[in-house]
Structure formats: structure tokens, C-alpha cells
Amino acid sequence: MSNTTAMIFGLNKYALEIESNVKSRYDSVKIYAFEGQKVSGKSIQTEKFDLSDDWLSIEESIDVENSIAFCVLEDSAENIFLTISLRAHFKDLIIIAIASNNESANKLKMSGANKVIPIVETTADIIANVLEKPISNRVLHSILYEESDLKIEQVRVSDASYFHDKMIADIDWSRYKGIVILSVMHEDMSHEFIYASKLNSHIIKEGDILVVVGFEYDIVQFKKHIGSL
Amino acid sequence: MLRRLILDSAYTLQTSKTYQARKRFFYNLLENDQYKYKKYIDILMITLIFISVGVLIREVKHPVNDYLLYFSNYVVSIVFFIEYLFRLWVHSSVSEVIVKRSEHDSFLGCEVRLSKAFQEVFRIKLNYMLSVRAIIDLLAILPFFHELRLLRTFILFRVFKLFRYAKSFQTLAGVLATKKFEFITLSMFASIVIFVSSVLIYVMEANNPSSPVNTLFEAVYWSIVTISTVGYGDVTPVTPEGRIVAMIVITSGIAVLAFTTSLVVSAFTEKLDEIKEVKNIEDITKLRNYYLICGYESIAKELARKLAKSSHKIIVLDEDARRVASARHDGYIAMHYSPGSIESYEKLQIDISKQVKAVLCLREDDVENVYTALTIRSIDKEVFILSLLMKDSNRKKLEFAGINHIVYPQELVGLITKELVGKPAAFEVIHQFRSEYTNVDIDEIMLTPRIVQNFPTIGDLHNKRYKVIILGVSKGNSDKFYFNPIDSTLLETGDYLLVVGYKAFIAEFETSLHAKVFDV
Numbered sequence: 001m002s003n004t005t006a007m008i009f010g011l012n013k014y015a016l017e018i019e020s021n022v023k024s025r026y027d028s029v030k031i032y033a034f035e036g037q038k039v040s041g042k043s044i045q046t047e048k049f050d051l052s053d054d055w056l057s058i059e060e061s062i063d064v065e066n067s068i069a070f071c072v073l074e075d076s077a078e079n080i081f082l083t084i085s086l087r088a089h090f091k092d093l094i095i096i097a098i099a100s101n102n103e104s105a106n107k108l109k110m111s112g113a114n115k116v117i118p119i120v121e122t123t124a125d126i127i128a129n130v131l132e133k134p135i136s137n138r139v140l141h142s143i144l145y146e147e148s149d150l151k152i153e154q155v156r157v158s159d160a161s162y163f164h165d166k167m168i169a170d171i172d173w174s175r176y177k178g179i180v181i182l183s184v185m186h187e188d189m190s191h192e193f194i195y196a197s198k199l200n201s202h203i204i205k206e207g208d209i210l211v212v213v214g215f216e217y218d219i220v221q222f223k224k225h226i227g228s229l
Numbered sequence: 230m231l232r233r234l235i236l237d238s239a240y241t242l243q244t245s246k247t248y249q250a251r252k253r254f255f256y257n258l259l260e261n262d263q264y265k266y267k268k269y270i271d272i273l274m275i276t277l278i279f280i281s282v283g284v285l286i287r288e289v290k291h292p293v294n295d296y297l298l299y300f301s302n303y304v305v306s307i308v309f310f311i312e313y314l315f316r317l318w319v320h321s322s323v324s325e326v327i328v329k330r331s332e333h334d335s336f337l338g339c340e341v342r343l344s345k346a347f348q349e350v351f352r353i354k355l356n357y358m359l360s361v362r363a364i365i366d367l368l369a370i371l372p373f374f375h376e377l378r379l380l381r382t383f384i385l386f387r388v389f390k391l392f393r394y395a396k397s398f399q400t401l402a403g404v405l406a407t408k409k410f411e412f413i414t415l416s417m418f419a420s421i422v423i424f425v426s427s428v429l430i431y432v433m434e435a436n437n438p439s440s441p442v443n444t445l446f447e448a449v450y451w452s453i454v455t456i457s458t459v460g461y462g463d464v465t466p467v468t469p470e471g472r473i474v475a476m477i478v479i480t481s482g483i484a485v486l487a488f489t490t491s492l493v494v495s496a497f498t499e500k501l502d503e504i505k506e507v508k509n510i511e512d513i514t515k516l517r518n519y520y521l522i523c524g525y526e527s528i529a530k531e532l533a534r535k536l537a538k539s540s541h542k543i544i545v546l547d548e549d550a551r552r553v554a555s556a557r558h559d560g561y562i563a564m565h566y567s568p569g570s571i572e573s574y575e576k577l578q579i580d581i582s583k584q585v586k587a588v589l590c591l592r593e594d595d596v597e598n599v600y601t602a603l604t605i606r607s608i609d610k611e612v613f614i615l616s617l618l619m620k621d622s623n624r625k626k627l628e629f630a631g632i633n634h635i636v637y638p639q640e641l642v643g644l645i646t647k648e649l650v651g652k653p654a655a656f657e658v659i660h661q662f663r664s665e666y667t668n669v670d671i672d673e674i675m676l677t678p679r680i681v682q683n684f685p686t687i688g689d690l691h692n693k694r695y696k697v698i699i700l701g702v703s704k705g706n707s708d709k710f711y712f713n714p715i716d717s718t719l720l721e722t723g724d725y726l727l728v729v730g731y732k733a734f735i736a737e738f739e740t741s742l743h744a745k746v747f748d749v
Contacts, residue, residue: 006650013620017643022650068650096649098642101527115653117645123638124531125663127615130634131520131587132539135703135725136662136671139710144659145644150712152655180698180713182729185654193661193669195696195730211658213700214713 003027003063009082010072011037011046014098014119018070026068051081055089064090071097071113076104080111087112143213153219154185155210159227163204168194179214179222232343239327256319259312262396263514263578271394274312277305278387285384301384306370309387313366320357323350365389400504408496415492419456419485426478427452433470440467456482509562514578516562519544521585523568523601524592525552528617528638532591533561541586546573569600574608581609590616590632595623602630662729671700672735674726680742681722688716690726695738697730 006026008015011033023029033046058064069086073079076099083097097113099105105118129137142148157163163171168184183193184202212219242248257264284301287293330346357363368386392398405412431448434440441464442448451464455478466475519542522529529545533556536543545556545563556563566573568590579585588605590598598616605614616627618637627635648656662671684690692699701712705723728735 013639014642017639018646021643021647025647025650070646096646101531115649117642117649119638119642120527120531122641122645123528123617123636124535126641127528127532127589127636128535128539129663130615130636131536131589132541133671133673135673135710136700136727139701139703139727140659140662140671144648144656152652152659154652154654178713180700180729182658182698183654193731194698195734209654211654 003066005030005062005067006070007032007058007062007067008070008072009049009086010070010074010079011044012072012074014072015070016044018072022068030062051078051085053085055086059089064093068094068096071095071108076100076107080104080107083108083113084111149215150213151216151219152182152211152213155212155219155223155226157204157206157208157210157226159225160204160206160208162225162227165203168202168204178218179212181210181212183211185209185211232341235327235343236331236341239324239331242324243322243328252319252322255315259316259319262511265515274308275391275394277308278390281305281384281387305387309366309390310370313363313370316363316366317354317357321350321353326350326353362393365392400507404496404500404504405493407500408492411492415485415488419481422478422481422485423449423452423456426456426474426481429474430466430471433468433474434466437468440471441465442471452478455479456485458482458486506564509564510577512562513544513564516542516544517584518542518586519584521546521568521579521581521588523547523588523590524594524597525549525556525563526591526593528593529589529591530555530559532589533559537561544579546577569597569604571604571608574604581605581612585609585612587613587615590614593617593619595619595627598632599623599626599630602627602632606631668731668733669729670732670735671727671729672739673703674728674739674742675705676720676722676724676726677743678722681720681724684742685720686716687714687718687720690742692728692738695730695741696734697728697738700727700729702726 004026006019006022006029008018008029009032011031015031019029019031031044031046032049034050035048037046069090071079071083071086073082079097079099083095086093086095094115095113096115096117097108097111099108099116099118101120102118105116105121108116126137129140139150143150143152181194183196185208212222214222258267258270261267281301284293284297288298326349327343327346330343330349331341334341358367365386368383369390371383371386392402427445427448430442430451431445434442434448435444442451447464451466454461454464455475458479460479466472520536522533522543522545525533525545525547533543533545537560543561545553545561546566546568547553547556547563548565548567548569550565553563553565564573564577566577574581581588588602590601592598592601595618598618602614602616605612610631613634614632615634615636616632618624618627618635619639621637621639624635624637645656648659661667661669687699687702690699699714701710702714702718702720703710703725705721705725710727711718728738730738
């Protein structure tokens with residue numbers, strides 16, 4: 001039986017924020033800190049590690065294939081080194097790393113991180129959206145972080161007959177049965193916007209994953225139709 | 230009776246809004262560099278000056294068209310005369326002086342002494358008329374009496390009027406004025422050398438028949454030509470004594486020239502930053518609808534780049550010289566002033582309510598951001614303030630300081646990771662809408678009366694035709710968002726459509742909304 005673990009490397013404000021946000025999704029969350037590393041005013045249980053580790057203890061104690069690693073060391077060089085050493089040892093581990101800027105983000109991607117969050121760029125993006133597109137920012141924020149009844153979901157198509165073998169281009173995806181279908185996800189996790197020309201001749205088939213926005217009831221109904229429930 | 234009439238007139242003018250508004254208008258037009266229409270008057274005057282000088286030059290050796298002469302001598306002179314009168318009028322207020330005198334005397338319980346008031350008025354106006362600028366203005370009018378040949382050359386005084394209109398001349402004069410003491414010392418030295426050498430050369434050379442120096446005037450002329458290092462060579466000393474004097478004057482001349490050059494250079498070097506700052510302040514006062522970025526650190530840097538890319542105007546304020554230099558290097562108007570000081574906004578003449586779109590407190594330090602926000606709030610209660618939050622424990626303090634929107638990067642990272650591990654594809658889709666590096670975008674389209682008239686309902690928009698998705702409508706009057714509205718939903722002016730699609734298609738869709746549609 002798989003045992004999912006979120007491993008957070010680094011003990012700082014980002015580590016704690018990530019821990020509180022992901023702990024409900026994993027069987028266990030472990031924070032790995034350097035020897036002597038502390039967060040002021042808090043007593044946090046941590047595992048010790050250093051960059052010269054050979055990761056044998058992790059390999060033995062954690063179901064790496066079903067786990068995820070967050071590299072959140074504040075020193076960019078150390079964070080890159082940590083990412084590259086984890087990738088070198090664990091080929092299939094999902095690694096998410098934070099970067100202080102785009103330059104570090106590129107290096108982290110080159111080091112094998114599956115996803116990099118460039119803090120400065122992301123924060124600036126959010127602020128620019130607040131200033132330039134306040135309404136869309138509010139709506140997207142409420143959809144993404146479930147602050148309203150609207151939800152965004154990934155829905156797997158199990159019964160493609162619902163679409164009657166129609167091509168994507170022939171279906172009116174706007175205002176579709178109470179929900180809005182935004183994109184289609186490929187097997188490699190990449191996705192295409194629903195009106196992308198690449199999808200024009202694509203016939204919806206079983207296994208396709210649709211990214212939809214809607215109210216919970218409508219999404220449930222849609223899932224029923226396509227055999228996802 | 231006359232006294233009563235004068236006093237009544239003065240009070241009427243002083244309290245008349247129309248009169249005061251007109252006077253202020255003319256003042257702005259002639260004297261206020263920040264007034265947007267002043268430049269047109271300046272350009273007109275500069276053009277007239279060049280026409281006059283052009284006619285004068287042409288007239289020396291060529292016949293000039295009578296109309297052009299008439300224009301130069303009369304029309305331009307009359308325009309300058311009217312300008313002179315307007316300047317005299319707006320320089321000070323006669324009615325204000327009379328009213329003040331009246332109130333002063335009434336307060337003391339004595340009869341209003343109008344003679345004193347008129348003396349004061351006369352003194353103030355005379356002070357203006359005797360100023361260098363006013364004298365030049367007056368002399369520029371004199372070519373009106375062009376029959377007197379001498380007065381025709383007064384056209385050249387019109388050139389001096391350029392000082393009034395060209396800001397750079399005023400800057401030059403201002404810079405040189407800072408070295409007034411040094412220039413006076415230098416002039417004294419040069420004058421003494423010229424005087425002594427002139428007398429010496431006259432004494433040594435005047436009695437020598439082969440010497441070209443025969444008069445004291447020629448001696449002074451030689452002395453000035455030599456000390457200035459020009460040395461025409463038309464007048465030269467021939468006696469050994471005269472040549473010794475020449476050597477001393479030449480040496481002194483080099484010193485005078487070097488000293489003058491170094492004075493001018495050092496004056497400009499010392500004033501360069503100040504000149505640039507004055508220029509920047511002038512630029513800022515002319516700007517409208519800009520984002521005021523307080524603190525230029527990493528997030529501010531990135532945000533500034535994004536805003537500038539979207540053609541937004543931004544001004545950076547920071548108390549750290551290195552960060553200011555960095556912002557300037559990045560091509561923004563950046564001022565080395567503390568964003569937490571009211572004095573900064575006064576010095577920069579920033580009218581927050583009229584000029585600033587939003588204040589962005591982007592120091593990566595909560596204490597500084599709270600301080601700045603409170604300063605801004607003490608100046609303006611309404612302006613939108615956005616601030617970074619670095620420690621969640623300080624959130625309430627930022628809210629208490631009146632900040633409208635708080636951005637907490639740490640929380641963002643947490644939320645993003647939550648979505649990334651839960652719904653990676655959904656996160657990627659939303660991220661795509663927000664990122665500037667993708668072709669898919671979400672846009673807000675405000676509905677104008679014209680759009681609503683042409684497209685009264687959602688169904689009329691025919692968005693599928695343009696391959697865009699209408700995510701919803703935000704009602705302008707209630708701030709409510711209606712997700713995925715049905716075709717019969719009525720649209721109203723001021724509503725916002727949230728449209729998702731490829732940028733090019735959204736642009737096309739928006740264009741179609743603004744176009745008049747006859748048959749949908």
C-alpha cells in the first residue's frame with residue numbers, strides 16, 4: 001500500500017506555509033532542516049540533513065514514487081545543489097522548488113525540478129493583475145483558492161459517447177451545460193486551450209482530461225454524464 | 230466720493246471670482262511653467278522674435294517686403310506691448326494692496342489713506358518695471374519707432390527675450406549665479422591687470438613713433454585683446470619695455486582663461502544633480518494617472534518592468550541612493566526622497582488625489598510599508614494603497630494603516646503549492662491566464678452605452694464566432710459576478726465582461742463590440 005509523504009527541505013517561513021497547505025493531502029509531512037536551523041518562537045519537529053547526504057535514509061523510510069519534495073532553501077546555490085542531488089538519486093520523485101528570481105528558476109528547472117515557483121515574478125504577477133485587471137484577479141483567485149462556490153476541476157472523460165464523436169471545434173464550449181470548459185490536458189500533463197487550433201480536429205475520447213470551471217452541482221452533473229462519477 | 234468709488238472697485242475686483250480666475254489664467258499663461266498652455270505662448274513669442282531678427286538681417290543688404298516690415302515693426306511690437314502690459318498686470322494686485330491698506334487703516338480706526346496705498350502700488354510696479362526682464366521687454370517694443378535708425382537695432386533686444394522663454398537659458402544663468410563671488414573676484418583681478426597693463430603700455434609706447442599704441446583707448450584695446458588670449462595682432466608693442474608688459478599680460482591672460490573655464494565647469498558639476506532633479510520634478514508635476522512605487526527592491530523591480538511593459542506610467546520613490554540609481558538605470562523616473570515623509574510629496578509637488586492612480590508600498594519591510602501607508606493616508610484618504618506584507622503577524626497593523634490590498638508572498642507560495650499538488654492542470658490553466666508569457670489571456674471589457682445598444686444581451690455577443698469564452702459578467706453597479714450567464718442575460722452600461730481566449734481573438738472580439746453592427 002502506498003504511503004505518501006511531502007518532504008520539505010529547508011526550515012523557514014515558506015516551509016511552514018507549505019506544510020500547513022499540503023498536510024491534508026499527504027499521509028505525512030516531513031521538514032528537513034540543517035543542523036542548528038530554527039524558526040524563531042516556534043518549536044518544530046524536523047529531520048536533519050545536509051547537502052552531502054547520500055539520501056539512503058530517505059530511500060529506506062519513504063515511498064519515494066508516491067511522495068513529493070519541496071526545495072525551499074533560501075540560498076539559491078544551495079537550493080539548486082539540493083534539487084540536482086535529489087534528482088540524481090530519485091529519478092521519478094516530483095520536485096517543486098521555489099526560486100527568488102527567474103535566473104534561479106531556470107537553473108532549478110535545469111537541475112531537474114518538475115515545477116519552480118519564482119517568488120518575485122509570481123508576486124509581481126499577482127500585483128500587476130490586482131492593478132490592471134482587478135475583477136478577473138478577484139474571480140480567478142476565488143475560483144483557484146475556493147473562496148466562492150465556483151470551482152475549477154480536472155475531469156477525466158470515461159464515457160465519450162456523451163459527445164457523440166464530435167470534433168472539439170464543433171462544440172460550443174462557452175456556456176456549456178452550466179460549466180465552462182477551459183482546456184484539454186494531454187497525457188504528459190501539458191494542456192491546450194479549448195479553442196487552440198491544435199485541438200480543432202480532436203475528437204473527445206475516453207481518458208481525456210478536461211479542465212472545467214463551474215458550480216459544484218453542475219460539475220457533478222457533468223461528471224455523471226461523462227462517466228467520471 | 231472718489232475714495233468710496235476706488236475702495237468699492239478694489240473690493241469688487243478682489244472678491245470677484247470671474248476677475249480672479251481670468252487674472253490667474255493670464256498669470257499661468259505668462260509665468261507658470263507648469264501650466265500646460267504656457268508653452269504655446271512661449272513658442273509664439275520665440276517665433277515672433279526670430280521673424281524680427283530675420284527681417285533685420287535681411288534688411289541690411291536686401292530689400293524686404295513692406296508687409297513683412299510692417300509686421301516686424303508694428304504687429305510684433307504691439308504683441309510685445311500687450312504682453313508687457315499683461316505681465317505688469319499679473320505681477321501684483323493693485324486691488325489687493327488697496328484692500329489691505331483699507332483694512333489696516335480701519336483696524337487702527339483711522340481714515341483710509343489711499344495715497345499710501347497708491348505709493349505702495351507704485352513701488353511694487355516700479356520694482357517690476359526696473360527688473361532686468363521687464364527692461365528687456367520694454368526695449369523689445371522700441372523698434373515700433375523704427376524711423377529712428379538707432380531704435381531699429383533694439384530689435385536685437387528681442388533676442389534677449391529668449392531668456393524668458395527658454396528654460397535652459399535661465400538654468401545657465403542660475404548655475405553661473407552660484408559662482409557669483411568667484412566671478413566678481415576674477416573680474417576684479419582681470420580689471421586690475423587690464424588697467425595696470427594699459428597704463429604701462431601707454432606710458433612705454435605712446436611716445437615711440439613706430440608704435441601703433443598712440444592713445445589710452447588703443448592701450449586698453451590692446452590689453453583686453455591680449456588678456457583674453459585672442460591676440461588679433463593689429464596692435465603690438467615695439468619697445469622692449471612694452472614687450473615685457475605684454476609677456477606679463479599674456480601670462481595673466483592664460484590664468485584668467487583657465488580660471489574662468491574651471492569656474493564654469495565646477496559650477497555645472499556641482500549643480501548637475503540639482504538641475505536633473507528640478508527637471509524630474511517638473512516632469513512629475515506634468516504626469517497624471519501614474520503608479521507611485523515606494524521602495525525599489527526585487528518585487529518592485531519586477532512589477533515596474535511589467536507595468537512599464539503595459540505602458541503604465543510609474544514614479545519610484547526611495548530613500549536609498551543605490552536603489553534610486555538602480556531604478557534610474559532601469560529607465561524609470563526615480564527620486565531620492567523618503568516615501569514616508571510628507572515633506573517629500575510637498576517638495577515633489579505630487580498631488581496624490583489628482584495624479585496618482587495607486588500607491589504601491591513595496592519595501593520588503595513591514596515597518597517601512599506601514600510608515601509610508603500612514604503618511605499617504607494622512608495626505609489622501611481615498612487613494613488606493615497596495616502593500617507587501619512580509620510577516621503575517623503584522624497584517625492587522627497594515628490594515629489599520631489604511632492599506633486597501635495586502636499581498637503576502639509567503640501565503641501565495643503556500644496556496645500555489647496546495648493547488649499544484651491538488652489540481653496541477655487547473656493551476657496551470659489559471660497561471661496561464663495570469664502570465665505575460667503565454668498567448669491565452671483573460672481580459673476585462675467594459676461595456677459602453679454604444680456596446681449595450683448594439684448588443685443588449687449575452688446571446689447577441691456571438692462570442693463563439695470569435696473563439697472566446699465569456700467566463701462571466703461583473704455588474705458595475707453591484708460589484709456582483711455572474712458566472713457563465715445565459716444567453717438572455719441583459720447587459721448594462723458599466724458592466725464588465727470577463728473574456729478568456731487567445732489574445733489576438735480577444736482583441737478582435739473587442740473590436741467587433743465597438744464597431745457598429747447592422748445585422749448580427
